[in-house]
Amino acid sequence: MPQMTYLEAIRDALLSEMRRDSRVFILGEDVGAYGGAFGVTKGFLDEFGPWRVIDGPLAETANVGAGIGAAVMGMRPVVELQFADFISDAFTQVVNVAAKFHWRTRTPLPLVLRMPYGGDIKGGPFHSQCMEAWFVHTPGLKVVAPAFAEDAKGLLTAAIRDPNPVMFFEHKHLYRYRSEEVPAGEHVTPIGRARTVREGTGVSVFSYGWMLRKCLDAAEQVARDGVSAEVVDLRTLSPLDREAILTSVRKTARALVVHEAVRTGGIGAEVASLIAEDAFESLDAPVVRLASEDAPVPHNPTLEAAFQPSVDEIADAIRRLAAY
Amino acid sequence: MSRPQTTPAAGETLPPHGLLEMLYYMRLQRAIEDRGIKLYYQGRIPGAYFTGFGHEATVVGAAYALGPDDLLAPMHRDLAAYLMRGMTVGQVFAQFLDREGGPTRGRDGNVHMGDTRLGILPFISHMAASVPVAAGMALACRQRGEPRVVLTYFGDGATSTGAWHEGVNFAAVFRLPLVLVLENNQYAYSTPLDRQTAAGALVDKASGYGIPGVAVDGNDVLAVYAAVRAAVARARDGDGPTLIECRTMRMRGHSEADTFAYVPAETLRAWAARDPIALFERRLAEDGVLPPEADEAMRSRIAHEVDAGLEWAEASPEPSPSSVADGVFASE
Numbered sequence: 001m002p003q004m005t006y007l008e009a010i011r012d013a014l015l016s017e018m019r020r021d022s023r024v025f026i027l028g029e030d031v032g033a034y035g036g037a038f039g040v041t042k043g044f045l046d047e048f049g050p051w052r053v054i055d056g057p058l059a060e061t062a063n064v065g066a067g068i069g070a071a072v073m074g075m076r077p078v079v080e081l082q083f084a085d086f087i088s089d090a091f092t093q094v095v096n097v098a099a100k101f102h103w104r105t106r107t108p109l110p111l112v113l114r115m116p117y118g119g120d121i122k123g124g125p126f127h128s129q130c131m132e133a134w135f136v137h138t139p140g141l142k143v144v145a146p147a148f149a150e151d152a153k154g155l156l157t158a159a160i161r162d163p164n165p166v167m168f169f170e171h172k173h174l175y176r177y178r179s180e181e182v183p184a185g186e187h188v189t190p191i192g193r194a195r196t197v198r199e200g201t202g203v204s205v206f207s208y209g210w211m212l213r214k215c216l217d218a219a220e221q222v223a224r225d226g227v228s229a230e231v232v233d234l235r236t237l238s239p240l241d242r243e244a245i246l247t248s249v250r251k252t253a254r255a256l257v258v259h260e261a262v263r264t265g266g267i268g269a270e271v272a273s274l275i276a277e278d279a280f281e282s283l284d285a286p287v288v289r290l291a292s293e294d295a296p297v298p299h300n301p302t303l304e305a306a307f308q309p310s311v312d313e314i315a316d317a318i319r320r321l322a323a324y
Numbered sequence: 325m326s327r328p329q330t331t332p333a334a335g336e337t338l339p340p341h342g343l344l345e346m347l348y349y350m351r352l353q354r355a356i357e358d359r360g361i362k363l364y365y366q367g368r369i370p371g372a373y374f375t376g377f378g379h380e381a382t383v384v385g386a387a388y389a390l391g392p393d394d395l396l397a398p399m400h401r402d403l404a405a406y407l408m409r410g411m412t413v414g415q416v417f418a419q420f421l422d423r424e425g426g427p428t429r430g431r432d433g434n435v436h437m438g439d440t441r442l443g444i445l446p447f448i449s450h451m452a453a454s455v456p457v458a459a460g461m462a463l464a465c466r467q468r469g470e471p472r473v474v475l476t477y478f479g480d481g482a483t484s485t486g487a488w489h490e491g492v493n494f495a496a497v498f499r500l501p502l503v504l505v506l507e508n509n510q511y512a513y514s515t516p517l518d519r520q521t522a523a524g525a526l527v528d529k530a531s532g533y534g535i536p537g538v539a540v541d542g543n544d545v546l547a548v549y550a551a552v553r554a555a556v557a558r559a560r561d562g563d564g565p566t567l568i569e570c571r572t573m574r575m576r577g578h579s580e581a582d583t584f585a586y587v588p589a590e591t592l593r594a595w596a597a598r599d600p601i602a603l604f605e606r607r608l609a610e611d612g613v614l615p616p617e618a619d620e621a622m623r624s625r626i627a628h629e630v631d632a633g634l635e636w637a638e639a640s641p642e643p644s645p646s647s648v649a650d651g652v653f654a655s656e
Contacts, residue, residue, distance in 0.1 A: 025467065051467045057497055062456045062490035069460020072440060075467065077460075092450045092487065097457060100448075104428050107440040108654035139652045163654040 007175035009149035013156035025052040028080030064090035071111040084117035098165040099140030108163035120173040124299030130261035136238040143238040145169040147212035149180040154189025194244035200230030204248040207258040208234040218314035253284040263291035285324035350380035353404035376401030378575035381600030385548025397445040397458035397476035400435040410442045413633025425640030452482035455491030462500035475503040481512025496533040499564035509574035527569035542570030543600040
């Protein structure tokens with residue numbers, strides 16, 4: 001299998017889908033001649049021309065709205081938000097126009113919003129946010145958040161082929177995190193399915209995105225103390241893979257949920273309440289959440305390290321749960 | 325950039341059947357909404373009820389300028405435009421009554437409807453939210469090389485929103501085949517025009533986007549038609565969007581729940597003397613296009629269609645409670 005970074009995997013998926021289907025196009029700020037703020041679409045303009053690789057104005061409502069309009073017409077737009085933080089400028093388009101469209105009209109709305117999100121890039125409060133829960137709380141949107149290059153390719157391919165609006169949360173810290181094996185050629189990761197990335201018996205750890213990678217490091221750390229952690233990558237946050245969560249927790253009887261998004265009202269609350277409702281009798285310990293502080297994302301690296309969960313904090317939480 | 329014009333292009337000559345068709349749709353909108361008001365006060369329409377009284381010339385004149393494959397992104401005062409694109413009177417009443425037979429099957433109320441199969445984008449409550457979406461529809465036409473035009477209607481209040489600015493700007497930058505029909509009805513709910521803009525005229529905004537702007541008498545259906553027809557031709561030729569400000573007056577409250585006390589009585593009287601339907605009727609009668617028997621036949625046809633449409637809607641079932649979450653997602 002070829003080796004590529006998470007960013008290269010995103011690029012690979014986009015390129016393959018644009019070659020495969022002439023309805024697919026990319027629209028966003030600086031995606032054309034410049035190749036995107038992170039370089040995902042470098043060279044695309046030369047191959048596909050200015051009507052399929054569209055440099056939009058600095059206007060998120062226009063770019064997202066235009067993507068919706070093109071999708072209504074049967075195109076397959078991929079709108080790149082330069083930073084996911086800027087989606088707040090297009091909120092009505094996402095939550096009121098796109099999300100409710102099929103329910104009102106029975107017309108599919110095949111739209112992908114690429115959302116470069118997350119911290120550990122020294123980006124501060126307006127370039128580092130994790131706002132996936134806003135959209136999970138909005139019926140009609142699918143929300144995915146890959147942690148590996150392989151899934152970045154597979155989930156973006158699935159998102160582009162999906163007949164619904166899909167919020168594709170791509171983590172900026174993972175863009176060039178490491179080179180990983182990614183299947184060559186067509187590769188589709190089904191939306192709505194979690195994946196157990198490390199088998200274990202003592203504690204179930206549920207996470208996604210950059211924190212999932214920290215959870216794997218923490219699981220490695222606690223393994224040296226004889227604690228067996230199972231690590232489940234949620235991958236899709238809406239619709240959540242309820243069965244995968246319940247199956248794992250019924251096996252281990254202990255659950256930890258970890259995310260980089262702030263704690264209150266986050267995905268962790270949803271996973272914890274799902275477990276409380278449907279697997280309470282399997283539990284040997286209370287469900288534990290680890291998340292970022294209920295505060296904006298700080299710019300200073302020391303502050304940011306204090307803000308989001310660390311590998312050591314995750315490892316400690318796993319040990320405490322195992323010993324409960 | 326030329327200065328915005330304030331006089332319409334020379335009136336297009338239409339054959340008598342075209343003129344009568346325009347009158348028919350203006351009257352049909354009025355008749356449906358008139359019945360709708362009665363239904364509302366009888367408590368048979370859930371929620372709010374909105375009409376386009378006074379807007380009929382703008383609505384019909386603009387929509388009449390579209391070709392069969394063109395697309396529409398209307399708002400809540402444009403009932404006739406939905407009918408002109410193929411929605412039935414029965415579907416409209418079923419929508420008002422929240423029935424299964426309405427375009428949204430009871431999922432949304434009043435004129436919050438659309439039908440993508442008819443090329444009508446469904447309207448949402450957020451003013452001007454449809455403008456960037458309409459620009460995207462026009463973008464798709466441009467990308468595929470289809471000679472189609474998208475027409476969107478919006479009000480004076482909508483021009484204050486960011487969505488309007490972004491949508492108009494986007495369409496202008498890419499010279500998209502979009503026609504922007506501004507229904508300046510003087511009030512956004514109770515807020516008068518001088519609280520929406522410090523610009524001397526809304527049409528002046530066009531020059532800020534590098535597009536032509538035209539202001540017309542929105543109560544003169546032929547003036548609206550001529551201006552929009554020129555804008556449609558321009559859009560189809562690849563020359564980009566045009567803003568057409570149609571100056572009219574909303575002759576009832578924002579919704580039927582609105583007291584409407586904020587409009588001075590003399591203002592309303594002055595506009596009432598220029599009722600768009602009455603103006604057009606007089607003009608057609610003077611030109612001999614509307615002989616009394618044709619007038620009577622049209623009136624009875626409309627009365628029958630309204631009755632039959634309402635009957636159809638009333639026979640349409642209530643949506644099933646178990647269906648409430650169906651179709652949140654498309655399966656394929």
